[in-house]
Each structure stands twice: as C-alpha cells, then as structure tokens.
Amino acid sequence: MSAVKVNIVIDINNVISVYSGKQGCMCGCNGNHRYHSIHKDLAAAGRGYDLDDSDISDLAVKRMVNKFNKAGVVTVDQKIDGTYSDYCYIDNNDTDRTNVIYFTNGSIANQVK
Numbered sequence: 001m002s003a004v005k006v007n008i009v010i011d012i013n014n015v016i017s018v019y020s021g022k023q024g025c026m027c028g029c030n031g032n033h034r035y036h037s038i039h040k041d042l043a044a045a046g047r048g049y050d051l052d053d054s055d056i057s058d059l060a061v062k063r064m065v066n067k068f069n070k071a072g073v074v075t076v077d078q079k080i081d082g083t084y085s086d087y088c089y090i091d092n093n094d095t096d097r098t099n100v101i102y103f104t105n106g107s108i109a110n111q112v113k
C-alpha cells in the first residue's frame with residue numbers, strides 16, 4: 001500500500017465513523033471511534049458487535065468532517081491493484097495524533113481520480 005495525498009470534499013452522508021487518537025494502534029486503546037447514527041447498522045456489522053449509544057456521536061462526526069474539509073488535503077492508501085482505501089486520514093506529527101474518517105464502500109474511489 002502507498003499513501004497518497006488527495007484533495008477531496010467529504011460528504012457527511014458517506015461517513016460511517018471517525019477516529020481520533022495518538023498515532024499507532026487504532027483498535028481504540030490509543031483513542032476513540034465515534035459512529036454516525038445513520039450508518040450504525042453498517043458499523044455494527046463491520047465491528048461484529050452492537051454499538052453502545054455512547055459510541056454514536058453525530059456531532060463528533062460533523063466536527064471531524066468539517067476539520068478534514070477545512071484542511072483540504074488528506075491522505076488515502078492506494079492498494080497494489082490501484083484501488084483506494086475506504087478511509088482517509090490526517091497525521092499530525094507535531095502533536096503525535098492521527099484523525100481518520102471511515103467511509104461507505106467506494107465513496108473515496110469515486111472522488112479520487
């Protein structure tokens with residue numbers, strides 16, 4: 001996989017969840033995943049267990065989308081077959097933090113040309 005910097009406009013309707021934490025492991029031990037209520041069934045299926053209400057925050061999702069859209073440039077991973085990850089991220093090496101937005105299938109690929 002290779003990291004590619006892209007300039008995309010994120011549509012909040014395509015966002016399943018957002019993550020904020022320290023750089024490194026993203027299982028949740030270093031930060032928090034917050035889920036978008038409109039995709040909670042999809043998120044639960046992806047995780048394999050139900051979400052707690054406290055895991056769902058449309059406000060956190062909205063804030064993260066605004067942050068990414070303001071930043072403009074985000075990073076996506078391109079796979080060997082040329083397709084793109086269903087997430088994008090911003091690493092802040094000054095603060096040692098990483099933010100990630102996870103999308104419904106294919107919504108990044110539609111925007112990255």
Ligand SMILES: [Zn+2]
Nearest residue numbers: 025027028029
């Ligand atoms: Zn972990």
